[in-house]
Structures are given as C-alpha cells and as structure tokens.
Amino acid sequence: MTRGPDSGEAERDRSPAVLSVGAAAIDEWYAVSNLPEPDGGAFAREVTSAFGGVGANVAVALDRLGRDAGLVSRVGDDEYGRRALEHLAETGVDATHVAVGDGPHTRSLILRDPDGERAIVTAGESFRRLRPDGDALAAMADADAVFLTAYAPDRAARRVLDRVESLRERAAESPEADPPALVFDLSGPVEELVGRGTEPQTIHRFLHRADVFVAGGVAAPAFFGSAAAAVERVAAAQTGGSGSHSEAGSRSKAGSRSRRGPTWPRAVLTRGADGMTAVAGGQASRFDAFDVETVDATGAGDAFTAGLIDRWIAGRAAGASAEPTAEPRDDGDGVASGVRFAAAVAAINCTARFTQPGLPTRSEVESFLAERGHGPDGSR
Template identity: 65%
Template sequence: MVPVTGPPPVLAVGAAAIDEWYAVSNLPEPDGGAFASEVTSAFGGVGANVSVALDRLGRDVGLVSRVGDDEYGERAREYLADTGVDASRVSVGDDPSTRSVILSDPAGERAIVTAGESFRRLQLDEADREALAATETVFVTGYAPDAVSRTVLDVVESAADPPALAFDLSGSVEELVGRGTEPETIHRYLHTADLFVADDVAAAAYFGGAEAAREHVAAAQRAREGDGRSPSTRDGWPRAVLTHGADGMTVVAAGAVTEFDAFDVDVVDATGAGDSFVAGLIDRWIAGDGGDGPRRERVGVADGVRFAAAVAAINCTSRFAQTGLPARGEVEAFLAERGL
C-alpha cells in the first residue's frame, strides 16, 4: 500500500495477528482435556480488530503495528490490504509473527494463548510519532510494549493540539509483564486518557477488584479537573468503562458511576467482543461527526454505550473476531428493533 500524505483521523497501535481457532467441547481445567471438532484460522489482534471494526463503521482509520517476515505476517498484510484500513504503518521484522491459539467452547466462551515476537518488538520511528501527533484520535492496547505505550503518551502530552487518547487495558497485569504496558505506564494512562477501558480480569489484576476499580477511576478523574490538558470533568469527560461480559458494563464519567446492561443475543463466539465494543465507543464518543470540530460532537454516555454494546453483540453472533463486525446501518437497525 502506498503511504498517504497525512495520517487518517484515527490511528490504532496494536497487533495484527492470525488466530488459530479450535472449536472445543469444553475449556479444559488444569490437567484436563478437550476435543476440538474443528480447527481453522482467522484474522485477529487487538489493533487490527479495533481498526477493522472502525473501518466497517465507515471511519477512516490506520494501524501502527509490526508483523514477521513469514507466512503469518504475509497473510495478515494481504488481509489488511483488502480492507479500508491504512496499513502503511505496519512494519515487517525478521522475527516470528504474533499469532494466537483460541479455544472456543459451545457457549462462545474462550481461552487465548499468544505467541510470536513481532509485535512485542515494535518500535515507533519519527514518522510514526509525527503521525500520532497529527491525527485526531489515538487508540492503544495494553498489549503494546511498554516503551511504545510510553512514547505514545509522550507524543500526546507534548502535541500542540493533542489527539484524543483511548486506552484499553486488554489483559491481566501478570500477562502483560515483559511484553505489554507496565503498571506505572498504565497509571499514566489512567490519569491522561480521554477513554480508559478495562474488563473484569484486567480490573481485578490492576485495581484489586470491581469496587476498587470504580473508586480509583473516579478519584483519578476528579483529580484531573482543571489540569490544563484533559477535558473538563464538568462536561462529562474523561470517561472510563469497566466491562463485565454478558453482565453489562460500568461507566465512570467525570467521577459519576452508571451501570448498563449488555444486549441478550445468541452468542456463537465471544472472541473480539471487547475490541468491537471499544471501537463502538471510539466511533460514538471520540471520533464525533467527522466535521471541522469532530470532538465537539461527542454523544452522551448512554447513547455511546448502547451503540458500542450493539456492535459487540452483533459481532458475537458470528465466529471469529472480525467476521461479524457490523456496518453502521446494521447497528442502527439492531437498536431500532429494540426501541432505541
């Protein structure tokens, strides 16, 4: 793909990977086993999942990533070339491509094991840093190497016109040690990001539990009022979402806590549900109307959560992380059917 002259309005920093998918009879306990009735492969990686989800919603989005010079990396690049995602900032290294083994049971629950060094060795060059400073919205996953996460923060904090910043604490702290964003850097994101997202596993590992997470996030938001860079807590920013799978989500906006239900659908595969949810939040809360002042048109808390939850629910009704990602019209029809 020929590099573009300027960055798209949204840039995601995260992995583009191949998922090796096993449809298993059950998720095995320690020393237990399972039978795989089907083994196949699909496209994934948090960065690619969020980027492709935003592309399906009609957003102009680019991906900053790194793949290996091998079969997996070639397949990932060929797949991205068939989407609307700007992959001109996906570099190629000589180490094994990042890839995941996903065990998915009949209820759609899954376990994921990731291997490959390519994304873990991502480094941001000067062109990447300039693009991040010049874009309107930056998304970073907690799986990003700590040096990359810190560089993104430095770029955003020093930019003359800072882009909006969304951060997803995608895994437990123990899982991230040595390959992802470290606790000290996560703390910086908590006090800097416009949107901070964490699932139950991540919240328990980093904050010590759901209640502690709500308290810490609210306190961090209140402490940011009037700091000169962050959106004012008086107009409902910053925002954080703690996700609980089928049990819904908790939104902390300007220190105020609100609970929301998830949509009830027949789950086929929950892989990528969290990533598609984050993409929906970015679309409705951060990217705005795409006009001259995109971030001035951010929608309210409830509208954004319902839209994002619909994106995730629709995606869960298909197998794999990206196959079921909906277009905007599908999301609107889904909500209309439910009187929303």
Template identity: 30%
Template sequence: MSRVICAGHVNWDVTLRVDALPEPDGEAIVESRVGAGGGSAANVASGLVGLDLSTALLGSVGDDEYGHAAVAELASKGVDCRHVVSVDHGPTTVKYIVVDAAGEVFVLGSPGVNEAFDASDLPETALAEVDHLHLTSQSPTTAAALARLANDVGTTVSFDPGRRIGDRGYSEALRLVDYVFLNDREAATALGAAAGSGDRADQDPSRNGSNGGSVGDALDETTLVLKHGPNGAEVRDGDERHVHPGYPVDAVDTTGAGDAFAAGFIAARLDGKSYERALAVANACGALTAAEPGARTQLSWRRLDELVEH
C-alpha cells in the same frame, strides 16, 4: 471524516472450536480449526473502518506467510497499513484460541514480533493529522511514548491495556490517556474488589504484583469505560456514572468482542455522541461480535440499528 490511529498487536489467530474446555489431564474434541488475522489493535482498526472511520494501524509482523496474510486481510477491509512494520528477525505472533460451545475462550500465545514496532515508526506529523489515538496491549515504553506525542499535539487517546494490566508497568501510559477500557477481571486487578460496585478503590499491592496501588493511582484522573460482558457496560467520569445494560444474545465466540466494543465507543464519541449513546453503540458492537465465530465481525451502522430495533 474523522481519522484514528490504532497502535498495538497484529497477530495471526488459529481458532479451535471444541466441545468443551478440558480439565487438567483431560481431552476435548476439536470440531473446527480456522486461521485468520487477529490482535487487539488490528481488530479495533477493522471495526472502525466498518463504522465509516478512516483508520490507520501501527504495529509489527514478521516477514513470513502469516504476517503477509494478516496485513493483506486488513488492507482488503480498508485499513491503512503503511505504518505496520515487517521485520525479518522473528516470526509473526500466532495466538491459539480455544473456544467452547458456550463461547468461552482460552488463549495460548507463541512468541513473536508483535511488539517490535516503536513510537519512532510513526512519523511525527501523523498524530497531528488524526482525531484520536487508540492504544492496546503493547510495550509500556512504546505506549507511554505514543501517548506523550498525542498529548503534545492535542490528540485524544484511549487505552485498552488488556489482561496484563497488573504486571506490565503501564502506570505512566495510563496517566496520559483520556479513556481506559477494562473488563471485570482487569478492573478488579487495577481497582480492587469495589470495581464493580460503583466505587473506585486502589488495589492491595499484595494482590497486584509490583505495580500495586500505582495502577489505581494512575487511573484516578482518567475516564474509565468498564466492560461487563453480558451485563452491559458503564462509564465512570469523575463522580459521574453512566450505565447501559447491553443486549441479550447467545454467545458463540467472545473473541474480539471487547475490541469491537472499543471501536463502537470510539466511533460514537468522535461523532459527538453522549456517553449513554456511546455505550449503547459499543454494547451492540460487542454483542454482534460475540454472536458470531471469529474475532472480527463485519460491523456496520445498518447492523447496529437492526440489533437495537429488535
């Protein structure tokens, strides 16, 4: 069985469902409040386990109630949490996720220790024993160090840098990975206005902070996996372009849909599937997650098959 290590954020999410996202100086009615484990790396790890891939997690939490609950939840799903570091110098990161009736998401984050882990917290032999490393939004130094270690032992790497791709200095890490996942906003930041048109373009430095064109340059030799939400997704591999239109669902909560997408894509590619099939699986995972509340829908091949058939 293929094995994956996911590295990055392990959070505790407090999800507030509201009737509408308020305007400035406005007010919304909180219809429900739910706490559960979150964080991109943890979400992807949970999704991969549901798709029958043995998966380990590298991250960090505080030695507190939320940290213990987040790790216990993941372990109960079958995620190997032995490399999740518990630290006593700060709290587990908590994200407050506001979701409106249309499934649109607004996120508020509190400071925490979800980047307290380091590449050295992973034993040197661990990456040589797995088939794939998936990186998420984390310290640029740690991301680059992990990618280099994976390259040294021939382990493939994917990276979902998240919404801060334009200002976190990820260029070195981006040059070392095989796949980069970007949504439309992130692609516009990294690649410029042409990101959605099928042509690569470097971003004007004045629109991309100090990283500027360096992010676009770092992506030149990387396979891009672009997530277009309800409009499907595409892979850009050199001059080749592969597209899948996605699946029509009524969005309830888009939190974690991109993480589920990444889990589906990785699982399909590790199973030797084509880009077209990988995109179909990934879109199905994202659709199932968007159609249900919470960041972690229980993924399974049975549920994916049912969605595709209908």
C-alpha cells in the same frame, strides 16, 4: 491517514482519523470437546484460522463504521505476517505504519468448548518488538484519536504517551493546535502483561492521561484489586482525588484533556453479558448489555471500544458528517447514548463466528438500535 485542509469543502467532508496501535494477529481456533484441566486432554473437532489482534480489530471495526482508520503495528517476516498484510490490504485500514521485522509473527491459539468458554495462548515475537518510528509518531499529530492496547510493549506505550503529551503541551501554547484524544484499553490480566505488555506504572499514567479508559471484567479487578475498587480509582483519577501534585502540574502544563466538557475524561468498565459501568466526571452509571444469541464473544470488547471511539471521539470531531454528530436526545453529554451504541456494535459482533467477520456496518448498528426503540446514535 493525514487530515485535509483546515478549512473549505475538503475539510467538511473529511472523515475523522483514528490511529490504532496494536497487533494484527492470526488466531488459530480449535473447537475442542472441553477445556482441559492440568494434565488433562481434549479433542479438537475443528481447526481453523481467522484474523485478530486488538489493534487490528479496533481499526477494522472503525473502518466498517465508515471511519478513517490506520494501524501502527509490526508483523513477522514469515507466512503469517504476509497473510496479515494481505488481509489488511483487503480492508479500508491504512497499513502505512505497519512494519515488517525479524521474529515469528504474533498469533494466538484459542481453545473454545461447546459452551463458548475459551482459553487463549499467544506466541510470536513480532508485535512484542514494536517500536513506533518517527513517521508513525508524526502521524499522531494528524489524528483525531490515538488508540492503544495494554498488550503493546511498555517501551512502545511510553513512547506513544510521551508523544501525545508533547502534542498537548504544544496545544497549550498554541490555541489553534488540536491534539488527538487518547484512548487506552487495559487488556488482559496484569500478570499476563509482565515482560511483554504495558507495565503497571505506565498503565497508571494512562489512567490519569487518557480521554477514554476501558477495562474488561478480567483486567479491571486484576489491576485495581476488585470491580468496586476499579470504579472508585477511576472516579478519583477523573476528579483529581488520587493524583499527585506532579500529575496535577503536568495536566495544567499540557492543557486540559477534559476540554470537551464537564464529564470528560470518561471510562467504561465492561463485564460482558452482565453489562458495563461508565464513569464520567467522577460519576458512575451502570448499563445493561443487549440480549442476543451469542455465537462467539471473542473480540466483543474490541468492537465495544471501537463503538465508543466512534460516538465519543470521532462522532464529535470537526468535519464529521451531520448524522454522527447529532446530539443525543436523552443525555446532552452523550454518555448513555455512546455506551448503548458501543454495546450494539459488540452485541452484533457476538452473533457471528470469529471477530472481524462479524463487525457491523453503521447501517446494521442503526437498524439493531431501531428495533430496540433507540435512535441511530443510541439515544432513547
């Protein structure tokens, strides 16, 4: 998971490294006759299990796209934890920074009705007790990007953010230093995160510090008050309209997180099949989702985020291969093409059951886009 030399053939051939901080969960699926109302019931026609967890989903998705991906997580010292580790060993994801600790492994009970509607209940203390150690924090200096989900416990989230900010401060004093980009996913409704995930005040810090900020159709209104307010708040955060003097000073001290160009930082607010809104440089643009026959939308948001990281972060990193770094033909800053590429990754994932089995390879995404008249990078 560490970078190669700073120059030479090894560096040019290096695949950009992304470190994902999140759970490697076990999903227990119940195909039910209906989602029960309070005091109601349902019948499960099928019960099965699959591998999930936002952090693992994003890491595996990037691995399928041919990227170097590592996972920072914590699993339980039980049967479920051992299954998660065995599964990761079968992928290309670097699990060096996955700790094993006391407490039952994190797992989710997912009820899915015949129409695809879902209800999810998560249990297990393993990931909730995540505390990134010194080795994991040190690895962030060698990553091109660090991804974090709001399901990460607040103490861990703050530690990751502090680490990235310290690397930015170092870069401000040393031009040759190259701090990782920071990607944050505002997962789930705020009330679900209280006591186990990232707290609102820390989420606010990520809003003003992340290079890419992603929020879903449930999370965005829950945190910002409404979908419209989410767009306004994100745009204001990007342009400095809602930042305090202390925030502005911190950005100046740590070096610009927008050094990639005038439309950085970026954010996307997703609405599933209803499309998404990208906010870049304070300007909002709406995009349609691809129309596919959906089999299972679970994990589509994670697949989408991985696609954004691939195009917006890893695809532009030094040492990436020529094809992923090719400039889009329709938008010089790559906003639109990146969103389309990510939307294709998510759409393909929706055509298979469960999350990780349906995560596509790069060639599958490129074929999907070509069939719809787009270039391999999502350009028109």
